[in-house]
Amino acid sequence: MYTTELGKQPNVKPIGPAEDPALLEAFEARVAADEFIEPKDWMPEAYRRTLVRQISQHAHSEIVGMLPEGNWITRAPSLRRKQILLAKVQDEAGHGLYLYCAAETLGTSREEMIEALHSGKAKYSTIFNYPTLTWADIAAIGWLVDGAAIMNQVPLQRTSYGPYARAMVRVCKEESFHQRQGYEAMTELANGTAAQKRMAQDAFNRWWWPSLMMFGPPDENSPNTAQSMRWRIKRDTNDELRQKFVDITVPQAEYLGLTVPDSALKWNDDKGGYDFGEVDWDEFYAVVRGEGPVARERMTARREAWEQGAWVREAAAAHEAKRRKRAAA
Amino acid sequence: MPSLPPIRPEDEAVAEKVRLHGAFDAPAELPHDPARTEYLLRLGDDALILGQRLSEWCGHAPSVEVDLSLANLSLDLIGQATLFLGEAGDADQLAFKRDVLDFRNCWLVEQPNGDFARTMVRHLLFSTWQHLLYQRLSASTDPAIAGIAAKGAKEIAYHRELAAEWVVRLGDGTEESRARTLDGLGWCWRFVPELFEVDEQLADAIARGIAADPREIEPEWRSSIGAVLGEATLEVPADTRPILGGRRGHHSEHLGHLLAIMQYLPRTYPDANW
Numbered sequence: 372m373y374t375t376e377l378g379k380q381p382n383v384k385p386i387g388p389a390e391d392p393a394l395l396e397a398f399e400a401r402v403a404a405d406e407f408i409e410p411k412d413w414m415p416e417a418y419r420r421t422l423v424r425q426i427s428q429h430a431h432s433e434i435v436g437m438l439p440e441g442n443w444i445t446r447a448p449s450l451r452r453k454q455i456l457l458a459k460v461q462d463e464a465g466h467g468l469y470l471y472c473a474a475e476t477l478g479t480s481r482e483e484m485i486e487a488l489h490s491g492k493a494k495y496s497t498i499f500n501y502p503t504l505t506w507a508d509i510a511a512i513g514w515l516v517d518g519a520a521i522m523n524q525v526p527l528q529r530t531s532y533g534p535y536a537r538a539m540v541r542v543c544k545e546e547s548f549h550q551r552q553g554y555e556a557m558t559e560l561a562n563g564t565a566a567q568k569r570m571a572q573d574a575f576n577r578w579w580w581p582s583l584m585m586f587g588p589p590d591e592n593s594p595n596t597a598q599s600m601r602w603r604i605k606r607d608t609n610d611e612l613r614q615k616f617v618d619i620t621v622p623q624a625e626y627l628g629l630t631v632p633d634s635a636l637k638w639n640d641d642k643g644g645y646d647f648g649e650v651d652w653d654e655f656y657a658v659v660r661g662e663g664p665v666a667r668e669r670m671t672a673r674r675e676a677w678e679q680g681a682w683v684r685e686a687a688a689a690h691e692a693k694r695r696k697r698a699a700a
Numbered sequence: 701m702p703s704l705p706p707i708r709p710e711d712e713a714v715a716e717k718v719r720l721h722g723a724f725d726a727p728a729e730l731p732h733d734p735a736r737t738e739y740l741l742r743l744g745d746d747a748l749i750l751g752q753r754l755s756e757w758c759g760h761a762p763s764v765e766v767d768l769s770l771a772n773l774s775l776d777l778i779g780q781a782t783l784f785l786g787e788a789g790d791a792d793q794l795a796f797k798r799d800v801l802d803f804r805n806c807w808l809v810e811q812p813n814g815d816f817a818r819t820m821v822r823h824l825l826f827s828t829w830q831h832l833l834y835q836r837l838s839a840s841t842d843p844a845i846a847g848i849a850a851k852g853a854k855e856i857a858y859h860r861e862l863a864a865e866w867v868v869r870l871g872d873g874t875e876e877s878r879a880r881t882l883d884g885l886g887w888c889w890r891f892v893p894e895l896f897e898v899d900e901q902l903a904d905a906i907a908r909g910i911a912a913d914p915r916e917i918e919p920e921w922r923s924s925i926g927a928v929l930g931e932a933t934l935e936v937p938a939d940t941r942p943i944l945g946g947r948r949g950h951h952s953e954h955l956g957h958l959l960a961i962m963q964y965l966p967r968t969y970p971d972a973n974w
């Protein structure tokens with residue numbers, strides 16, 4: 372997911388003596404009562420750190436996520452599709468902005484966060500390290516990637532940190548359009564010419580497993596889930612969300628006449644959900660480490676945009692300073 | 701060389717039908733009112749090509765805020781293009797299945813983005829013109845054109861403002877931004893005269909009140925651009941020999957490449973719907 376805890380190590384250090392147990396107890400009680408924590412409120416350092424990491428990772432995912440889709444804006448096959456895709460990618464930029472703002476309320480500047488992304492210290496969703504080869508990839512991303520994002524973000528509207536929860540409310544309003552346009556584009560392809568059908572199935576084959584990886588490592592390998600759930604930073608486990616995604620998406624694929632690329636996929640009456648094959652976790656961790664097929668391209672594109680934009684940002688600051696000086700004179 | 705058989709009227713009728721349904725590379729079909737269609741293509745192609753150019757920035761702009769603004773401009777322009785081309789015929793056929801010789805946009809809008817300064821200078825020059833033009837066009841005798849222009853004028857007012865703000869910031873910013881802005885002006889200024897060109901086709905549409913006469917907005921355009929450049933501490937460049945031809949399908953080398961990218965899918969899969 373855009374926000375999955377990607378580390379395998381527990382990241383919550385034991386609470387130091389500096390943290391007042393009475394404050395901590397009051398904090399825990401407020402969170403347990405589903406109250407929102409606001410920027411000025413006292414919070415444990417580990418809560419703050421976890422949130423900065425999660426929200427900035429989410430923001431970076433929105434921004435890096437513009438690249439695979441941006442790759443097709445100039446080649447969208449109709450004026451309508453071009454407008455829809457532009458509007459969608461523009462939404463993602465907006466999501467990135469809301470999220471950077473939410474993270475800034477925790478005392479980390481946007482420059483610091485961007486610096487952490489460009490140095491490779493901060494992560495972003497593994498899904499954006501795969502290439503968009505054909506137009507069907509754009510359809511698949513809307514349908515599957517935004518679909519998975521919705522599944523993760525809807526519960527985050529009730530996350531314990533107020534600014535994050537409110538950012539998610541705005542984001543979620545736009546996500547359903549993203550998924551719908553993707554599914555609609557995929558429907559057109561799945562009902563189209565032989566070449567279009569081939570594109571559709573091929574894109575589905577390539578995006579299915581990486582989409583399942585978006586929910587993060589299996590619960591037994593996700594040491595921080597319990598703490599995050601107790602703090603209401605997270606509201607469902609990775610495996611719960613993954614199961615939900617599979618259960619909802621498989622019938623959608625069947626409706627389109629697409630074959631799910633998983634020979635182990637089978638309806639399980641007892642659990643009222645699908646059994647499905649094992650995700651390739653070696654691949655997942657490799658992509659987390661930055662070994663995804665186009666990870667280098669993605670980071671290069673972001674760094675170049677930032678570096679080539681430096682003179683523009685400097686000019687804006689210089690002009691603003693001159694203007695102030697003139698106004699004061 | 702053997703002489704070719706004469707064209708029979710029934711063949712002509714068949715050819716006509718095929719052309720109307722958007723056969724590849726057929727010259728743009730001009731139904732009923734050639735001057736009106738021609739004018740719609742000019743308006744639509746200007747918006748389409750500039751919208752396409754701006755969309756190239758997506759994901760690569762100097763900041764997330766700028767990325768958002770540029771996508772906004774692009775969306776407005778492609779929306780306007782869709783409406784104008786839709787009045788001229790099938791908008792998608794026109795956008796994706798014509799070749800260079802049938803595109804009617806001016807040279808300015810097809811220029812490569814260059815750096816952010818050039819993109820903003822280009823946008824200032826064009827949107828100032830477009831804004832003045834659309835304002836006049838909202839009184840066009842053609843209700844469709846009047847409607848699209850009235851709606852578009854509101855959008856373009858924002859384009860102009862945004863571009864003007866950036867040109868001022870960049871011109872009055874640092875040494876580097878100033879040099880880059882001057883460079884952008886130098887690149888774009890050659891294409892200004894084409895904006896005010898009136899050829900026979902346009903004269904006809906102006907005479908009938910369908911089109912606005914660009915010559916009438918030139919003084920206001922010049923004073924508006926002069927004011928922005930003044931605030932940016934830049935001088936208005938000297939006029940150079942006009943570069944013309946876009947309105948008759950004679951373009952720069954850049955347009956063909958833009959079209960190759962933009963039209964690739966509908967060209968590769970001619971029988972597909974998307």
Ligand SMILES: [Fe+2]
Pocket residue numbers: 433462463466520542
């Ligand atoms: Fe998003």
Ligand SMILES: [Fe+2]
Pocket residue numbers: 463517520545546549
């Ligand atoms: Fe989205």
